[in-house]
Amino acid sequence: MGFSLFILIVTIATSVASPIHLLMPHSGSAGLKHADLNCLSWRLAVETDNLKGWSHIPESCVDYVGHYMLGKQYREDCDLVAAEAYEYAKGLNLTGDGKDVWVFDIDETTLSNIPYYARDDVAFGFIPYNSTKFNQWVAEATAPAIPGSLKLYEQLIELGFKVVFLTGSREYLTEPRSRNLKAVGYTQWEKLILKGDNYQGNAVEYKSGKRKELEEAGYRIRGNMGDQWSDLIGTNTGDRTFKVPDPMYYIG
Numbered sequence: 001m002g003f004s005l006f007i008l009i010v011t012i013a014t015s016v017a018s019p020i021h022l023l024m025p026h027s028g029s030a031g032l033k034h035a036d037l038n039c040l041s042w043r044l045a046v047e048t049d050n051l052k053g054w055s056h057i058p059e060s061c062v063d064y065v066g067h068y069m070l071g072k073q074y075r076e077d078c079d080l081v082a083a084e085a086y087e088y089a090k091g092l093n094l095t096g097d098g099k100d101v102w103v104f105d106i107d108e109t110t111l112s113n114i115p116y117y118a119r120d121d122v123a124f125g126f127i128p129y130n131s132t133k134f135n136q137w138v139a140e141a142t143a144p145a146i147p148g149s150l151k152l153y154e155q156l157i158e159l160g161f162k163v164v165f166l167t168g169s170r171e172y173l174t175e176p177r178s179r180n181l182k183a184v185g186y187t188q189w190e191k192l193i194l195k196g197d198n199y200q201g202n203a204v205e206y207k208s209g210k211r212k213e214l215e216e217a218g219y220r221i222r223g224n225m226g227d228q229w230s231d232l233i234g235t236n237t238g239d240r241t242f243k244v245p246d247p248m249y250y251i252g
Contacts, residue, residue, distance in 0.1 A: 039064040043247045049229040054250050065247050069114060075147070077245045082148035085223060085242045086155050092222055094160045101190060101219045102156050103211065103238060105226035106167040106177065108246045110153065110186060111143040117248070129249070138173050141180035149225070149244070150185050161222065162190035166210055166231075168251070170197050190219075203251050208234030 039061035045051035057065050068074050094100045104110050116137040137143075156163060165186075169177055171194045178192055193210050201209075211221060212235060221238030224231070227246035 043068070043245075046247050046250075047243070047245055052250075053252055057247070069248065074245060078146055079148040081225075081242050081244050082152040085152055085225060088240060089156055089159055089161065089223060094222075095220075096160065098162055098190075099219050100160070100222050101162045101164050101214065102223040103164045103166050103214075103221055103225070104149070104153070105228070105231045106165055106169065106181075107143075108146075108227040108248070109225055109231070109244055110146060110149045110165070111180060111184070112146050113137065113143055115142070115144070135170070135173065138169060138180075139176045141176040141183065143180055143184075145184035145186070146244070152225075153186055156223075157188065162219075163188070164191045164193065164214065164219075165189055166193045166207060167195070168203060168206065169194050171195065172197055203228065203230035204234040207231060208236055211236035211238070 039058070042051070042058060042061055043065070046054070089102070092100070107113055113134075116134065153163060163186075165177075165181065167177065174192065174194055177194065181187075181189075181192075191214075195206055199206060207230065211224075214221060215236050221236065223240055223242065224238035225242040225244065226232050227244045228251045229243070230251050232241040232243060
């Protein structure tokens with residue numbers, strides 16, 4: 001799987017266990033200098049998938065991305081995606097047979113890993129992704145919910161959708177992933193799907209295959225939400241996809 005993750009240094013004044021909406025309230029453009037204005041274009045290219053396979057945040061954009069992820073603009077961007085998804089969802093006619101599902105990714109879609117990236121032993125400028133450290137963080141089961149996604153989740157349950165969580169985390173992390181989701185408010189789901197411990201395919205192949213299995217089992221994927229384009233492309237993508245922002249890393 002083409003998974004390249006380089007982490008920016010982010011300094012926060014709150015405990016690493018704080019929910020995302022309580023993190024330091026910078027604006028999305030705070031700290032930008034005239035020479036860094038191209039960072040806005042860089043982030044747009046990332047979010048539209050016009051810039052593919054990138055391995056790290058440009059050095060001149062580190063401060064910009066840090067302010068964005070910790071600030072009001074990121075939260076409002078996530079809220080807007082969730083609100084649009086709800087407007088779409090509430091206009092659908094559900095069959096009532098329990099087969100209308102909404103697929104959510106987990107990392108940076110329903111749960112935030114910003115407290116992990118902010119740790120002194122993890123985020124020091126740009127450092128290569130360390131799967132051992134990251135999986136240790138996942139095992140702690142302390143990631144906060146992304147507020148807009150949690151609200152959408154609650155609205156979807158009320159509308160009668162079944163929720164499927166589809167994550168690239170390995171199956172041996174099933175228990176902490178489940179515990180973390182429940183602890184922050186994602187208390188029920190139809191399926192929690194994790195990647196096999198020995199799976200070797202890329203993210204698009206993995207998620208396409210799992211969505212195909214859902215549809216072959218009779219489920220109808222009415223909505224599909226993720227932070228990476230690899231969550232939303234490939235086959236069996238569902239009736240409509242919604243991307244939440246994530247300029248921190250790229251999963252191909």
